[in-house]
Amino acid sequence: MATAARVDLDGNPIKPITICMIGAGGFIGSHLCEKLMAETQHKVLAVDVYNDKIKHLLEPASLPWADRIQFHRLNIKNDSRLEGLIKMADLTINLAAICTPADYNTRPLDTIYSNFIDALPVVKYCSENNKRLIHFSTCEVYGKTVGSFLPKDHPLRQDPMYYVLKEDTSPCIFGPIEKQRWSYACAKQLIERLVYAEGAENDLEFTIVRPFNWIGPRMDFIPGIDGPSEGVPRVLACFSNNLLRHEPLKLVDGGQSQRTFVYIKDAIEAVLLMIENPARANGQIFNVGNPNNEVTVRQLAEMMTQVYSKVSGEPSLEVPTIDISSKEFYGEGYDDSDKRIPDMTIINRQLGIALFPLSFWFLFGVKIILTGFGCGSARLEPQDITLGLA
């Protein structure tokens, strides 16, 4: 419940503010809006072209927070109302982006425009109007690890310095230009540099967030059910789709890439701390992830297959996974980062974020995702999932 007695990390009372949240209708935005409505007195001007994922927060008008959230349907590419909304708010949070890997090499122009060009006016309006900005970037700005260039059995591969990703020391290593997969990472990197430069030269108060594979309900879509039938969502939704359709899970290039996953509600806690502790968050770039939850994509497929079989009562397929080349799956120009382990020193120091819990939350996240998608396709009920994994 919302409470008037909220204090920041230094014990000062937190005054309610108005937040212009761009991309509020997406996965992260919907969870952040939920948290802000349920636990704070802040107001949200929710900007997006869609509102399906936040409809439950907008209607009916009798909701206790009805006077604290307003939806503004607009495309930030070409809408003159944007500056007015930013001016009305104390803080702008920019989440809007094309951020599905299957688009990076197949729609590189849209990807670059969305992640760089479309974000430019947001940064400019915040800077010109002296408004604070929290900009969502990505862990992809690190690209490949230094360690991935060492021979496989090289002893330095064991040294965290060569693969753990640290905001203030790790380089950003992308592949060649014809590997168009890097269009997203490169656009995000350039907008980060612009935000940082606005901070350095024009005193823009900013925070940059680099999420490391946040997962949970309302993430992506199931092709043909709540998204385009030929669309390719992010890996968890791809695997959920395969499971729900009783198809083998497709492992791109053997599923050897390693990822660390974090449950959305843990990550949102960190974002709320950034919102409510500007003195500690301004001028910072934060990794937000769980270094303890590392799995290969193959392990993820095996885990999700087991979870699905347990909750649905259906036996696993005889051949639960098949290998597919990245060229066949994603098309020409695909490439990938080998490993993404966040260093959490800076966010621990500034916001006192303890390491997120171990893999329990990871499993929980998987189960919630299946719950979300299962409900969408009417094959699984939430209670089946909860019981199955209790």
Ligand SMILES: NC(=O)c1ccc[n+]([C@@H]2O[C@H](COP(=O)([O-])OP(=O)(O)OC[C@H]3O[C@@H](n4cnc5c(N)ncnc54)[C@H](O)[C@@H]3O)[C@@H](O)[C@H]2O)c1
């Ligand atoms: N989910 C993750 O784990 C993750 C990882 C790395 C980075 N990020 C970053 O976090 C941000 C949010 O990610 P998400 O997972 O919620 O993505 P999402 O696709 O679910 O949400 C993005 C939202 O932005 C909206 N949007 C896009 N272009 C717009 C425009 N021109 N005008 C108005 N609205 C527009 C979309 O309609 C969508 O609702 C993105 O910037 C993404 O790059 C997320």
